[in-house]
Amino acid sequence: MSEVTEEINRGSPDFFPIKPMDYGRFLVISLGAGSAKAAQKHTAKEAAKWGVLGWLTAGGSTPLINVFTQASADMVDLHLSVVFQALHTEKNYLRIQDDTLHGVVSSVDIATKENMDDLLKIGEGFKS
Numbered sequence: 001m002s003e004v005t006e007e008i009n010r011g012s013p014d015f016f017p018i019k020p021m022d023y024g025r026f027l028v029i030s031l032g033a034g035s036a037k038a039a040q041k042h043t044a045k046e047a048a049k050w051g052v053l054g055w056l057t058a059g060g061s062t063p064l065i066n067v068f069t070q071a072s073a074d075m076v077d078l079h080l081s082v083v084f085q086a087l088h089t090e091k092n093y094l095r096i097q098d099d100t101l102h103g104v105v106s107s108v109d110i111a112t113k114e115n116m117d118d119l120l121k122i123g124e125g126f127k128s
Helices: 003-010 051-061 063-084 113-125
Strands: 028-032 093-099
Touching: 028 063, 051 063, 063 093
Parallel strands: 028 093
Antiparallel strands: none
16 A cells, blocks of 8 residues: 555556545455465463574474564554544455465465466355
8 A cells, every 4th residue: 555655646657646545546455365374373371381492493383483474464454454444445445364275375476377277266265
């Protein structure tokens, strides 16, 4: 959203005349492919016993990194949701998150035709 607002402020010809904060004119669909869920879940009881190394390597995963990356995604979603609610345009924002994806379809940077087709099939499954 901030990149779009910056482009509008610069007067980019790619955007029709619009005021930067006129969020009522934006329709935002945020797609999340999740992440490969090989990382295991940990309990608070387990984490309470971890030292520095535990937070970096517990159970063969990287819990500290996982917490930060997940929190970052959640904060972006929360921020956009609150902005659209505050401007009474909450119907213009939709977040779709599927944390059950695994393998190639869970990657955010594999844009092969095969992967796009697979993601399309998954998306069509949401209709039912």
